[in-house]
Amino acid sequence: GLKKKEVNVLCLGLDNSGKTTIINQLKPSNQSLFGPLSDDWKHVSQVKTQTQDIVPTIGFNIEKFKSSSLSFTVFDMSGQCRYRNLWEHYYKESEAIIFVIDSGDTLRMVVAKEELDTLLNHQDIRNRKIPVLFFANKSDLSESLSSVKVSQLLCLENIKDKPWHICSSDAVKGDGLQEGIDWLQGTVL
Numbered sequence: 001g002l003k004k005k006e007v008n009v010l011c012l013g014l015d016n017s018g019k020t021t022i023i024n025q026l027k028p029s030n031q032s033l034f035g036p037l038s039d040d041w042k043h044v045s046q047v048k049t050q051t052q053d054i055v056p057t058i059g060f061n062i063e064k065f066k067s068s069s070l071s072f073t074v075f076d077m078s079g080q081c082r083y084r085n086l087w088e089h090y091y092k093e094s095e096a097i098i099f100v101i102d103s104g105d106t107l108r109m110v111v112a113k114e115e116l117d118t119l120l121n122h123q124d125i126r127n128r129k130i131p132v133l134f135f136a137n138k139s140d141l142s143e144s145l146s147s148v149k150v151s152q153l154l155c156l157e158n159i160k161d162k163p164w165h166i167c168s169s170d171a172v173k174g175d176g177l178q179e180g181i182d183w184l185q186g187t188v189l
């Protein structure tokens with residue numbers, strides 16, 4: 001069949017925001033409702049499927065998932081302080097960014113904003129129309145802020161040179177993820 005267009009995606013955000021959980025949900029499941037791995041994946045050697053145990057990422061992991069028309073290669077970066085200096089090495093190659101925020105982590109919203117601002121002002125990102133998809137994740141927590149509130153606290157309306165979109169998500173259940181990926185697919189195309 002037709003080969004899907006390949007897109008490099010960088011997944012960023014503070015530690016514990018849910019990046020790996022989100023990417024894991026997007027990967028093909030071993031025993032999905034649709035039976036064993038679909039034909040779509042047969043040509044890929046060593047397909048990594050969903051896992052049950054997600055641990056804090058060390059450095060980064062490379063993962064793959066597909067949407068209806070695109071084949072994504074994701075650099076799932078660690079959000080821990082000591083690894084955040086790795087992020088910038090992958091800016092040049094990236095064609096889209098997924099930025100994950102823990103909507104329940106109100107105390108560190110300012111830290112998330114600092115990291116976002118540093119990203120957006122970086123020389124390898126600044127002048128590019130690279131799409132940025134935000135997940136206001138952990139929407140299931142009682143203390144979590146709405147995506148509108150998160151968007152205000154991060155001053156997303158100031159991003160004028162890039163297409164961006166924010167979705168609220170519950171990565172454990174998988175809610176909201178498809179909406180985000182649909183947007184990304186439509187924007188990258």
Ligand code: GTP
Nearest residue numbers: 015016017018019020021056057078079138170171
């Ligand atoms: P680092 O790899 O350290 O940067 O963290 P990460 O952003 O990859 O976070 P990870 O996916 O490891 O998730 C951290 C914790 O949050 C795990 O215990 C997840 O189960 C939990 N988690 C992720 N998404 C959600 C969510 O939407 N709701 C709730 N309640 N918990 C979540």
Ligand code: MG
Nearest residue numbers: 019020056057
């Ligand atoms: Mg992780």
